[in-house]
Amino acid sequence: MDMNQYLEVFIEESKEHLQTCSEQLLVLEKNPEDLSIVNEIFRSAHTLKGMSATMGYEDLADLTHKMENVLDAIRNSKIILTPELFDVIFLAVDDLEAIVMSIAEGGDGKRDVTNVVRKLQQIEKGESLVIPTINETAAASPVLETMEQATMGEYDEFEMTVLQQSKEQGFKSYEISISLRDDCLLKAARVFMVFEVLEKSGEVIKSNPPAELLEEEQFDQKFTVTLVTNESIEETKKKIMKVSEVDVVEITALNLEELRHAANIKEEKKAADKKPQEGTDQSPSINEAKETKKTVKHAPSKTIRVNIERLDILMNLFEELVIDRGRLDQISSDLDNQELHETVERMSRVTSDLQTIVLNMRMVPVETVFNRFPKMVRQLARDLNKKVDLEIIGAETELDRTVIDEIGDPLVHLLRNAMDHGVETPEKRLSKGKNEVGKILLKAYHSGNHVFIEIEDDGAGINKERVLSKALSNGILTKETAATLSDKQIYELIFASGFSTADTISDVSGRGVGLDVVKNTIESLGGSVTIDSKENEGSIFLIQLPLTLSIISVMLVEIQQEKYAIPLSSIIETAIIRKEDIMNAHNQQVIDFRGKVLPLLFLKDIFDVPVQNEEEEFLSIVIVRKGEKMAGLVVDSFIGQLEIVLKSLGNYLSTAFAISGATILGDGQVALIVDCNALIH
Known part of the structure; x- marks a missing residue:
């Protein structure tokens, strides 16, 4: 049975079920007595297991089955909910998301999940747990093991065609292995800066891990990219090494003949492995048939995926139409012809409706970016031994797709800063007369032709004296200039490149580290970012973004x-x-x-x-x-x-x-x- 026709539906529904699991787990952690929440998570896991088995993704089905067993024991009051248990279930959801992402990118859905499966089985049997740290989990990840080998692995047919055509046009193709320093803070920010340098030198064809994992810092200190350029190895290496916190850069020229030969051998081996099975019964099992029947019963999809470049072309054509409409208005007014007046008025009404449709096609709720933050904040709070509540307001606010794609990384930086050096530890908060649970507010709203995103914390705030002292010692400004600055202008200083007032290096962030990247990214989108802060009361970062309505x-x-x-x-x-x-x-x-x-x-x-x-x-x-x-x-x-x-x-x-x-x-x-x-x- 050809399952490819169901693949897109499977991927979209799997993402929805995993999102439900993540959201409901966060709610359950705050309301552990509410078993109805467990039932909601169980239903999503059960549906995902059935779909995975039907589609033939064994690792996905097996891990979901083990998670389902634990959830079933919880809802039947056989297992007591503990923070350690939540950690394991969240790790399982992370692995499930990684598998689905791999399938969406054309992978086979294979992943080493033995570590998480073992821990789920321990929970099911009532055994005690030893929860790994983030670094231990990362070290066990097959993605990271692949990166230690600093190899790109295989190229698909499309990528090979691009590499071949580039060679024919006189370009060079390199595999570039880049290692960041062990003490690098905000790895995703440095990766962003490396990519910015590379994209000025040529075109990035592929990265390992993929861009999504790099953005989420799901890699060790090393990553690899394939670059097509007309520069020499020495020129390219020199440019990359200028990025701060880059430790080692290794560049090798690609041999396309060898890549083609290796790909041919693999295809021949696959064909040989498949041949003995040709006479076997390929019919699906009864259970699979039942699950497939369920899938077929779903209402047909009423959405289609459209490449963003096609929408850009459509927008450009429509812009030309609007200019011509204005010209017709002018001609109609000059000639004062009634029939022409009526025609132009009708054309104006039609193009106005068309305009609304074209613009709305590009709008996406910021919810698509905000959804991943609650789980991230929860994990950071655990790592930092802090208690933090994240409140999200205005997730339905819509932004242009191109802005949505770029805004995720700056928001991650700002939230990490708020978590690490904004919100204090419970002990410090209590000593200041505050609630031991810190609050971070993430808010989005429209105002005029702009969207505003606020990140507010009720933490320690920014110490003006320390900021000025650091700025003076770094030579960013003189004593004379410092005396004339307002409070807001002092806060703006933390956007200087590499500026930090952190006393110690942190695994998460230093207040100010990476904020130069945040500011540059937002300004490149035509937006702006401002700060307001009160010491011991908290800070507010206000991001203003254009709707990009052209x-x-x-x-x-x-x-x-x-x-x-x-x-x-x-x-x-x-x-x-x-x-x-x-x-x-x-x-x-x-x-x-x-x-x-x-x-x-x-x-x-x-x-x-x-x-x-x-x-x-x-x-x-x-x-x-x-x-x-x-x-x-x-x-x-x-x-x-x-x-x-x-x-x-x-x-x-x-x-x-x-x-x-x-x-x-x-x-x-x-x-x-x-x-x-x-x-x-």
Whole structure:
């Protein structure tokens, strides 16, 4: 029976069942008396076991079966729940997730699970447990054993084709084995920096372990990548060694002929092994048939997977359509033809609906990233002997897929920092009059055309004096400059490369270590990160991210002969005032706006617009807001509201102040898009 037709359904359903197991285990740990939670976990494990057996993944089915036995004993009150027991079940779930991930990547689902199976059997028999540390568990992992050999193993047909075509075009292919220092903190951050260097030199074809495991730090100190480049071995090695905490780099040139020969031998061996079984009965067992029947009964899938690159192409085509729609609007207005008016209006309605669909296709809930954090925080709390509650709010908030893919690593760094050097130990918290259980709040929400993610802890906060002292000793700033800094500017110093106020090196993190990577990653996405902290009360890291909606609604304004676009999401209202109503306060021109002092910003001065005619008696004001702060942008006139395509200015003009991009208007003119956040800041 061909099981490939069920593979995609199997993988998706397995991920859902494992996610349920992880979430419910965390709930059960806090409510060990609630056996209904055990029943929920048992049902997911039982379903996963049946599906795995049907699909022929023996390691997956065997491990799930052993876990199911333990859960059955728990719900029948034969086994008492203990922290050590939870540790083993979480280890089992980790192994199950790794197997499913391997299958999703085209693997055979094989994994050495004897260690966890043995411990589950010990629990089932009522024997005492010796729980391994994280390092011991990692050392026993077959993934890590593979890495110690520093070999990539096999390449599939697609990868071999890429390597062969690259060779024909004159590129070189290298296998690069990279070892990080034993005392390396935040290994995933260093891996990210290595990949950033390699991607500037060429194209990374493959990594071992895969990128997902590297991101989650599921590897020892060593990892291997295959790179296609036109650089020499010496040039490539020199660039990698510049990354801090990289210890050893070994590079070997790939011999494609040898790889092909090895692959052919393996295929011949497989065929030989399979031949004696050709006469045997290949029909599935009765149990498998039953499970297969269950699978077939599921409602047909109403979703399809679409490569993100295809969505990018669709978005680019739609952007061109929006520009042409604007041009048609302009022509229709100029010609004043009723039939053309009606046609253009209908086209506008249809393209608006199409626009909503195209943009929504790329939106994904941040829940897909947040889901993995509760288990991570639980394990870190165990390792650090701390008590921590993680509260997640706004997991349904949606972000563009490209941002979702990149935001996971920075959030991991910030949560690790909060766990290790934010939240204190229970003893210290009690001595300060706090609850012994620390709290970390992870919150996501929309505001205007941005998504905000907050990570707040009620821990020790940031010691300003220590930060300044470290910054001075590192030569980051002078004593004169230090005396002028505000509290927030002092906190910003911890984003300097390699900056840390940690007294001792920790296995998890040092407050500030890796935050340079966090800041760089978020800014590369067009976002920003800020800090607020109170000593002994806690810290808040606020991440602001764009929705990456390349089509936005704006108010088009005119300054002399130039047109500018102000995003509607930043605008409160527009107004016209008399010039004589302007007052001066602290060298700043202001107006009285409904009882509040509103600062005025003259865009013609900020953007150095040449003045061709004299100022009028009345001024047009666009009132914008960023958080609690407001300002009035002074323009010459309002043109009107329209939807525009946001185009990047490119690297050459990326430093232009208060300009976030540009757009092409219906008449072919280019209008710059005003960054209100930068102006108010």
